[in-house]
Structure formats: structure tokens, C-alpha cells
Amino acid sequence: MLRLTKVNKYYRVGTHSLHVLRDIDFEVEDGEFVAIMGSSGSGKSTLLNILGILDDYDSGEYRLGDTIIRDLSESRAAHFRNRLIGFVFQSFNLLPFKTALENVALPLYYQGVARRKRNQIAMGFLERVGLRDWADHTPSEMSGGQKQRVAIARALIGKPRLILADEPTGALDSETSAQIMELMSEINRSGITVLIVTHDPEVAARCQRTIRLKDGKVMSPEAAAAAAAAASHPGMRAAT
Amino acid sequence: MIVLLVLGLPLALGLLLLLLYIAIAFARMGFIGVMQWRDLFSLDRWQEVFSTIGRNKLRTALTAISIAWGIFVLVFLLGLGRGLSNGVEKSFARDATNGVWMSAGKTSEPYGGFDIGRRIMFDNRDYDRAKKVDGVEHMAAQHWIRGQRWGGFMTRRNGKANAFAINAVHADANFLAKHDIVQGRFLSAGDILEKRKSAVIGNMVREFLFAPGEDPVGEWILVAGVPFEVVGVFSDPQGSEQERQVYVPVTTAQLAFSGGDKIGTIQLTVGDASASQTEAIIDQIRGQLSERHGFSPTDKMAVRVQNNVEVSARFRSLFWMISTFVVVIGLGTLAAGVVGVSNIMMIAVKERTKEIGVRKALGATPRSIIFMIIQEAVFLTGVAGTLGLAGGVLALQLVERWVESDFIVNPRIDIGTGVSATIFLVLAGALAGYFPARAAAKVNPIHALRDQ
Numbered sequence: 001m002l003r004l005t006k007v008n009k010y011y012r013v014g015t016h017s018l019h020v021l022r023d024i025d026f027e028v029e030d031g032e033f034v035a036i037m038g039s040s041g042s043g044k045s046t047l048l049n050i051l052g053i054l055d056d057y058d059s060g061e062y063r064l065g066d067t068i069i070r071d072l073s074e075s076r077a078a079h080f081r082n083r084l085i086g087f088v089f090q091s092f093n094l095l096p097f098k099t100a101l102e103n104v105a106l107p108l109y110y111q112g113v114a115r116r117k118r119n120q121i122a123m124g125f126l127e128r129v130g131l132r133d134w135a136d137h138t139p140s141e142m143s144g145g146q147k148q149r150v151a152i153a154r155a156l157i158g159k160p161r162l163i164l165a166d167e168p169t170g171a172l173d174s175e176t177s178a179q180i181m182e183l184m185s186e187i188n189r190s191g192i193t194v195l196i197v198t199h200d201p202e203v204a205a206r207c208q209r210t211i212r213l214k215d216g217k218v219m220s221p222e223a224a225a226a227a228a229a230a231a232s233h234p235g236m237r238a239a240t
Numbered sequence: 241m242i243v244l245l246v247l248g249l250p251l252a253l254g255l256l257l258l259l260l261y262i263a264i265a266f267a268r269m270g271f272i273g274v275m276q277w278r279d280l281f282s283l284d285r286w287q288e289v290f291s292t293i294g295r296n297k298l299r300t301a302l303t304a305i306s307i308a309w310g311i312f313v314l315v316f317l318l319g320l321g322r323g324l325s326n327g328v329e330k331s332f333a334r335d336a337t338n339g340v341w342m343s344a345g346k347t348s349e350p351y352g353g354f355d356i357g358r359r360i361m362f363d364n365r366d367y368d369r370a371k372k373v374d375g376v377e378h379m380a381a382q383h384w385i386r387g388q389r390w391g392g393f394m395t396r397r398n399g400k401a402n403a404f405a406i407n408a409v410h411a412d413a414n415f416l417a418k419h420d421i422v423q424g425r426f427l428s429a430g431d432i433l434e435k436r437k438s439a440v441i442g443n444m445v446r447e448f449l450f451a452p453g454e455d456p457v458g459e460w461i462l463v464a465g466v467p468f469e470v471v472g473v474f475s476d477p478q479g480s481e482q483e484r485q486v487y488v489p490v491t492t493a494q495l496a497f498s499g500g501d502k503i504g505t506i507q508l509t510v511g512d513a514s515a516s517q518t519e520a521i522i523d524q525i526r527g528q529l530s531e532r533h534g535f536s537p538t539d540k541m542a543v544r545v546q547n548n549v550e551v552s553a554r555f556r557s558l559f560w561m562i563s564t565f566v567v568v569i570g571l572g573t574l575a576a577g578v579v580g581v582s583n584i585m586m587i588a589v590k591e592r593t594k595e596i597g598v599r600k601a602l603g604a605t606p607r608s609i610i611f612m613i614i615q616e617a618v619f620l621t622g623v624a625g626t627l628g629l630a631g632g633v634l635a636l637q638l639v640e641r642w643v644e645s646d647f648i649v650n651p652r653i654d655i656g657t658g659v660s661a662t663i664f665l666v667l668a669g670a671l672a673g674y675f676p677a678r679a680a681a682k683v684n685p686i687h688a689l690r691d692q
Contacts, residue, residue, distance in 0.1 A: 082603020110603040
């Protein structure tokens, strides 16, 4: 599905540059369900930007499907985002002045699908996340869980091959989080690759695999295991 | 000179750069427009535009009002300024604007042994000499018929009689009076030379003496008891008072009313001479007259002069001041409108950074985002500007209909001016939308989306 080879990213701040991602190397197979974990400042947002073709990298290679994602024009990048990737965000990022149905249909608008047709398709996806009756409501009338499900329906409508979720449960209570994660697993079972950026071990635990980042580097499997153990045994946190 | 260069050069350069910058922005906008032209005809896109415009109704209303108001004030002021100019012109600038009238008066300075208060009268030789002065374009002399008072002489035909002003002049007199000949002709050189009994009558005279539909040309009328043949009829845009006059050849009148060779007024036009050139011509003629009639060349009362060149120059500068004033205020209002639009567009786009980020993440190209914002701005300024234009034109119509004043005549603007002002504002609106839109479209979506 996607492969990163020795990807490096610098942020230039004034005269000196900040090395945010150091030789990132990993691969995600088709249909995998992967968590990316790391403390804040570990570079996981930057990684997500690069994976989502929202940001460029300085060296290395990022391959998405058969395409090397490098120096794409803005419109090519927009095309890939529109056709290959579905985004789910912590703060949902629904457009507040549009109804649930219109929000879900928005990616199809940018694909040039006619209104009647895209609303029809959007209704199908709303049904899939169990919100058919909420189609005409605006986000302000919905709960956090409902909003996130609308956002997931919106991410799915473009028939992406990859879902990128940035802390999708970060703003939700644990019960709703569980529901959303269940929905994510379901989506994954339908054959879509899912990547979740999170700092919540419970979320990571529901994924098939976890990639840990620390100081801009992918942690070795041993270090990762130690960190996971530390996370699952709160008593050991003080020691690390 | 050096100071001017030092100050002016950077200013001019800066202005040039600014214009270049704007031109580049428009070129880019044009390119985006060409790439995204389908959006202009997409119902979907317009629904998108309407929904965003309708989202913040207060702000939309305020923007629209500031634009409409700018255009309204501009149109109204320009129209009113035009009306004021028309009114002043109509009330004051009578007859030829390059005309000079020199009339015989009474001396006010003792000269050559004579006391003051002596009555001066010109004669035909004065006219002949004055005619040779350099710079004179057309000249006519008027003989003051003795006994003409209280509106003139009795003019009769078929038992009808009324008093009308009788002007005994040369054929060139109409270059100064500027009447419109509606039937027949004005007096000719032949009329003067052969002392014909020809008369040119005003429209009001015709109406009084002749039945409707009757052709007066070739008919005879009695002017102060002397028969004259009507050769022409004139009308005058300045109104009916001007049309209560009769023109007869100066030579005929001198003969018929025993005026000898006396002349009361010398009238002349000076072509396109300047005010100072005109003054020189007047001085030369006054010098000739003072020499022959023995009065001081500096005596302002012996020869009374009406100099329309000077008067119209004064009015021209007044008009210039009025129109400059109006243009400055109008442009100021327009500029305020443009600044208002820019401000509101800037805030509106800033507020929508997150929305733009979402749209980008969902597959919107930067171009489609920029074009959408420009579309919104242009639509809003276009509609509001047109409303302001219509309101301004309507207000001018109301003024024209309801305000009865001689000082405001035809307060209208040419529609071209109004439309260009509106287009200017729409372009400014597009520009005002373009810069923040471009900045917003460049924003990294993840940053925009994290912005809570």
C-alpha cells in the first residue's frame, strides 16, 4: 500500500533547521490496520502530513500505491487526496453551515459528481454509519460521536484505499471511543487500509500493529516493546 | 528640481511597482478564471457561493451596504455636479462665450477740456475702423433706434399689435446672439448693403402676429409704422424672452428712423483668443474710439464693455472647481468602499482558514478555492454595486423631478461613468478577495485543521 524509505524532513526556523523526521523507514501492506504512536514532538503530525500529501519531505522516498509522491503539483496532490485518501480528524472538521448529508457529499463535489447523485450516495454512507435520520441536521445539533461518524462517512465516500485518522477518539469519551474504533475496524475489514495516529494505548491495542516514533525516528521493535510494556504498567512509568 | 526628482522618483517607482503588482495579480486571476471557467456556469458552485454568502447575513449586509453606498454617493454627486454646472451655465453664460459688447456711455473723467457726464455716441466709421483690428472674428454694430423704451416698438399686422424689442444690426449679429433659425434665414450682407426692409422675428413674435400653421416668411409686418418683409424666424434655447425680438438691418433702420450714421453698440467675437488677447483687442478699439470722440482711453464709463471671454473663463474655473470637488469626494467614497470590501474579505477569509483546510484535505485544488472566494467577492460587489448605481440614478431622477431650481438642470451622469465605477469596484472586490484567498489556499491543511 505505502512505503517510506529513508524519509527526512527539516523545518527551517530562522538560521538553523530542525530535523523532525530522521530516516523514517516503514511499510504498510494493503488492508493493514496500523497505529502510529509517539509523544508530542515525536514527529507524528509531520509524518501524517507527509502521508496525507499535505506536506513535502526533504529526502528519501514515499511511495503510495504505484506512485512516488514527490514534488507533486498542487492539483495533482489534490487529486490524490481526493481519490486515494480519506481523512478523519480529532476535531471532526465538519463544515458547520452544512448538513450532515452535505458534509458527507463534499468530496464528491470536488470529483464533479452531480448534486442529486452525490446526495444519494452520501445517504448510503450515512446509513452505513447509522445516521440516516440525522442527514438534515447540522453538526452543532449532534454529539461528538455522531459528528465523528459523519466525518468517517465523509472519509469513506470517495472510495479511498487509505484512511488516515489523526487522534480520531481524542475528543470523545471512552464508550464513544470504543464505538468509533469498532467502526474503524469494520472499515478495515472491508479491505481499506487504516492508519491511526494516537497517543492512546487502548486505541493502539485495537490495531494490528503499532509503529512508535521517538525524536523523529521509528523505534526499534525491542524499544517499542519496552515502551508498550511501560505504557500498560503504569507503575513502571516513573522508572523510564 | 533636484528635490522634486529625489522625492518624485521613488514615489513614481513605487506607484509603478504597485501597478505592476496589481497587474500581475489580475493576470493570475485571469489565468485561474480561464482554468476554472466551468465553475462560472456550475449551478452547484453557485449554490455553494450563495450558501457561504448567506451564512453570515450581517456581514454580507454590511459589505453590500458599504459598496452600494460608495457607488450611490459617487453617482449622485457626479450627477448633481453635472446638474449644477448645467444650471450655472444656463443661467449665466448667455450668448456667445467669446463675445464682446462695447456700448457707448457717458464720460466719467474730464478729458481734453471737456467736463464729465458727456454722452458719447459711435458712428459707422467707428465700426469700419474697429472691424480692421487684428483678432476680430465677426463684428456687428447695433443702431439704437430713438424712442425705443418699455419693451420696444409697436409691431403690427392685420390689426394685431404688440411691443417688441427691435434690434437694428449687421448680418454677423447672430454669431453673438446665437439664435436658432427655424424658418427662412437671418439677415444677410445683401440686406445691409441694399438697405432692404427685411426682418427676422422671434418665435413669440410669430405666434402673436401669425395664425398657427401660417408661413410668415414673405409676409409684411409694420415695425413702428414702417413695413418690413419677414425673411426668417428664430427660436432660442434660453427661453421665450429672447424670442420677443425683431432683427432689422442696421442700415435700413438708420435711414427709416432718421438715425443718421449713429451706432450705440459694437459687438464682436474674438475666435479662440485668450482672456489677455481679448483685453488687447478691446483696448485697441477703445483707443480708436477715444481718439475720435475725445474721451480718456482709461474711462470705463465712456465705453461700457461686456466681455464674455472673461466671464466664461471665470465660470470655467468655477465648473472646474465643482467637478474636481465632486470627483475628489466621489473617489474618496469609492476608495473607502474598496478598503471596506478588502477588510471584510480579509476577515471573512481568515475566519474560513479552517474551512479551506477541510476543503483542501477533501480534494479541493488551491485554484478552485481561490476562484470560489473571488466568485463570492465579485458576486457580492457586483450585485451591491449595481444596486448602488440604480439607487443613484433613481435619486437623480427624483431630484430632477421634484427639486425645482434654476441652479440644477439635468442632473444626470453618462451611464458609462456609472458602469465603469461599478466595474472598478467589482475589480477591486476581486483583488480584495484574491490576496487573502491566495494566502489561505497556501495554508497547510493540517495546521489549519489543528487551529481550534
